[in-house]
Amino acid sequence: MNRTNDGMGGAQQGANLLALRSHNTALVLDLLRTAGADGISRLELAERTGLTPQAVSKITARLREDGLAADAGRRASTGGKPRTVLRLVPEAGHAVGVHLDRDETRAVLADLDGTVVARRRAPLDLGAGAEAVLAGVAGVVEALRGDGAGARTPLGVGVALPGPLDHRRGVLHRVTGFPEWDGFPLRDALAEVLGVPVVVDKDTNAAALGLAVGGEGGSFAYLHLGTGLGAGLVIGGSVHRGPRTAAGEFGHQVVQLDGPPCGCGDRGCVEALCLGAVARGEVGEAARVLGAGAANLVGLLDIDRILLGGRTVEADSAAFVRGVRAVLDARAERTGDRAVPVRLAPGGTFGVAEGAAQLVLAPVFGRGDA
Amino acid sequence: MNRTNDGMGGAQQGANLLALRSHNTALVLDLLRTAGADGISRLELAERTGLTPQAVSKITARLREDGLAADAGRRASTGGKPRTVLRLVPEAGHAVGVHLDRDETRAVLADLDGTVVARRRAPLDLGAGAEAVLAGVAGVVEALRGDGAGARTPLGVGVALPGPLDHRRGVLHRVTGFPEWDGFPLRDALAEVLGVPVVVDKDTNAAALGLAVGGEGGSFAYLHLGTGLGAGLVIGGSVHRGPRTAAGEFGHQVVQLDGPPCGCGDRGCVEALCLGAVARGEVGEAARVLGAGAANLVGLLDIDRILLGGRTVEADSAAFVRGVRAVLDARAERTGDRAVPVRLAPGGTFGVAEGAAQLVLAPVFGRGDA
DNA sequence: CCACTTTCGCAACGCTGTTGCCAAAGTGCA
DNA sequence: TGCACTTTGGCAACAGCGTTGCGAAAGTGG
Structure with missing residues (x-):
């Protein structure tokens, strides 16, 4: 139970x-x-x-x-x-997953077992105001409903987007660069427009949920290194969000006390060190820093697996996997435990959107807390 | 459910x-x-x-x-x-909690609501061999049963001890300085001697469970700084142990890449930095390092509260609470969220033993995974 | 062809929480 | 003092859950 x-x-x-x-x-x-x-x-x-x-x-x-x-x-x-x-019977139900990325909306229509039935993408301008954005999302969702063989109404729409938000209430907190979105009740506003239930979550959480439902059992951390660094934590099969949907702030874990300043105002954050190394072309060093953060995470939570993703990782995935793995292998040698596996997360361009669809589908299968 | x-x-x-x-x-x-x-x-x-x-x-x-x-x-x-x-009716059931510390056994008899009915302490020599130690523990437990007003058999015995172990199977993994205990099936051996169910766990987990049952709601981390540094994590009211009971290895979180070497073989661990600062008399710096580790934890897990305990903290608790709180307040100011409260954990000499008793009692109240 | 094994549905059952109803035990106004 | 009203909480009947006993269905193997 x-x-x-x-x-x-x-x-x-x-x-x-x-x-x-x-x-x-x-x-x-x-x-x-x-x-x-x-x-x-x-x-x-x-x-x-x-x-x-x-x-x-x-x-x-x-x-x-x-x-x-x-x-x-x-x-x-x-x-x-x-x-x-x-x-x-996968066709017995469908869900729409929407990924609001910086400048693009990516959306999928998925059936019950998560198979993608249709995809859509559209430009996104968060500065255009709430009404325009909502209309844009509604348009994409409508288009997907047309794409789907079955014209039945989807069970719901899952929306994933970057930045802090309240998963439970479906309210945005801060969207970088667009203060007008602060406190916007995205879930309820969208539900009103679309006429179906809406669930919102952070992009990293959606990605992690997608992986968890897609066959990654047990506990794992999905580390996403793109223009920023974040994590989705899956503990015992469920995404750990914390009471304020603030869990997974992996990028600003301090691993270098009094280190170089980070955009967040602190010093020595994993994100700053990691992206700094990438900018200098030192992918090995970036991977080592990421590995140190991952090792901290493993020691703290006793998770089974580390999955890496995001555009920066994918640009040189072999080096990142190798570098992170080296740190965790060294750790395992010291503690005497089995090494924690490090892998590249499957995903692709629509990975987050697929995870967003799972925000709706997962509760049907007893996963998630909806 | x-x-x-x-x-x-x-x-x-x-x-x-x-x-x-x-x-x-x-x-x-x-x-x-x-x-x-x-x-x-x-x-x-x-x-x-x-x-x-x-x-x-x-x-x-x-x-x-x-x-x-x-x-x-x-x-x-x-x-x-x-x-x-x-x-x-608190007298309807009792449990024994045993804390096997470095050189002393501390044990309590607690009734259903956790109130301590009797206490005992006895010297402990882990080098004396399994039989002697088991006999010692059995003696203490018997004595407590005599102390208790009701002569009824306790529901069970909870045992807390430092070092890695398998909570689920009740098997010890490594006891620092006493390799002969590696792989010893403490739970089953003790259950055989005592004739009642036995549960074993790490000392930090027992302490955290005691706090959780004692009224600390929600999610929190109990950071214990004594001769070492460890943590007990409570997420949503339950102790998070991880599948290998390896969670909470807080002391060896790296917060200073390539920093001073630690006994664990890594460099820049919180424990090494923190205890090093204490040894130099720099309690403020020790608290700052501890605070950095705590802030990482808060960002990663979105917990509600930080509780500090352990002999080193208690030696200058005001300074530690102040120092850790300063780091978390600064973090809150940066993120714009409410600051995470930092408090001294109640506990005292028998705190871990009381938590150990809760290893047995908590399942009765739907807490814990037994 | 028949004995045997295994799957799986029907029917009766025990137990869960739920609903409808009413007695018990108070308050407050006439 | 008496009566209307409110609120609590137990009794009894009930619907629905998983369980048990049993037998039909559908195979294998001698």
Whole structure:
């Protein structure tokens, strides 16, 4: 059962039978999604969830009635009746993911299992005022709904954008260079225009969620090095946002006391050191600094994996992966533990937009705190 | 409902009616515990949990039958029948908390609401071999059982000790200076000797759990500066241990790239810098370094509070609190957010032992992952 | 062809929280 | 003092959850 572990200091919620059903249904749906086109049998679902086979049968019967699950052939017999394999019906629901980047809007229409059905991109000018931006986003969303084979209304729209914001209330806090957006209730304003539920989150969190749902299990940190440096933290399968959606401020971790000044006003931040090294052409040094920050993170949170992404990393990904890995390997040698793996995060241009779609889809599968 | 958020990469667990009942019962017990001697009414319990009043009535009726809850008078009427106030019966259960420190064993017997009923201390020599140490601990536990008014068997024994270990399996990994303890299955060995369940954890985690249960809500970090530097992280009310119980390695966060060497083999660790400054008599500088580490932590995890403890801090607590607070205040001024409060953690000599007792008690109230 | 294994749905069941109702226990006004 | 009203909280009936017992379905293997 689920306790929102994302910083709420408030009272824990009691659970009734409806909550019980939702929980178990979401669990089964998540396993169906993970199994993909191969499908999964009822008995396997029972084993994985700890529920009795009969309970699984009832839950899957409901899912089949609702059109969310369907038969997908049968396995080879092991001496008795062969298991019937079930699979998720991806077309049963769609979500739109929107990535508001500095100067461009990128958006995808994804089906239930996260497969991208359609993409759109459009120029973005945050200085044009709220109305124009909202209209632009609405236009892209409408266009995607037209692209989608099924003309059904999407379950919702997820919006990812840089900068601090309030995930819970859906309110922006500060958008660099555009103070007029401070305190703008993006979620509610957009929901009004679009007529469907809207979820907003930081771009790094959306990216991390996309990775988590896309198969990265356990706990990991997604370090994004582009024009800035940020992180999305996934702990035990859920994105850790903190009560103010302020977690993941990785770029301004100080790793060099009294070091060179950073744009944030502090000195010796990872971001300043890292980007400074890149500017000087010292990618190895940049990777070493990034690795030091990553090692701090690993020591503090005991996470399983480090994933690197962002345009600056992708420009010389081998060097970055190698450099960060070297620091973590050295750390592992000192502590005697197994080294924490470092990998390049899959993603591409629409990675954040896909993650944004998961802001809507993930709750269906019992992930996230919506 | 509760998802173990503590790093398990494995499958989420399905929930049945028994789990539902346990969850809601634990929720109610936790509210009763928090209310203390003042008690809390059924309707208030219903509001706080989101359960219907009737459900709360059924749950509390069971608790009263089991002797865990009892009437505690009634509130003033607001124009109708006055609310009956319920309270936890602390004597309904006890737990032993044991703190294995470098050279001393400190142990407490605590009742259900965490009140210490009896204390014991005994010399400890980890070099004397497993059998002698186990016998020593068993002796202390037996003595405490004698001290307790009720001669009933305690619910369990919580053991806190420094150094890396496996909380889930209860196996020690490395005990500094005593390699013979590597891989020792302390939990099972002690459980066999004592005949009651045993839980083991790092000392910093036990301390943090004690604080969390003792009323520190939300998310916070407990920074312990003694002969070393470690941290206990509480996120959303639960201790974050990580899948390998390796989280909270705060002392070896690097805040000074290529800085002075640390005993761990790395350079520029908070611990080395901090303790070095203390050794030079520069408490202000030590606090500044500690504050930098704390600020990193706040930025990364978006926690609500920093609590300081440990012998070195207590030796000049005002200076440490002031120094750390200054760094965090400066950070808040830069980001424009509210400053993260810094306080001295309550605790004292038996603080960790009390937290260790909570390793056993907390699961009763739906906290922790046992 | 038949015994055996394995899957999986139907039906009855126990237990959960929920709803409808009413007794209990106060306040406050006439 | 009495009566109307408010509020609490238990009893009983209920809907819905996962569980259990059992049997039909659908294979394998001799």
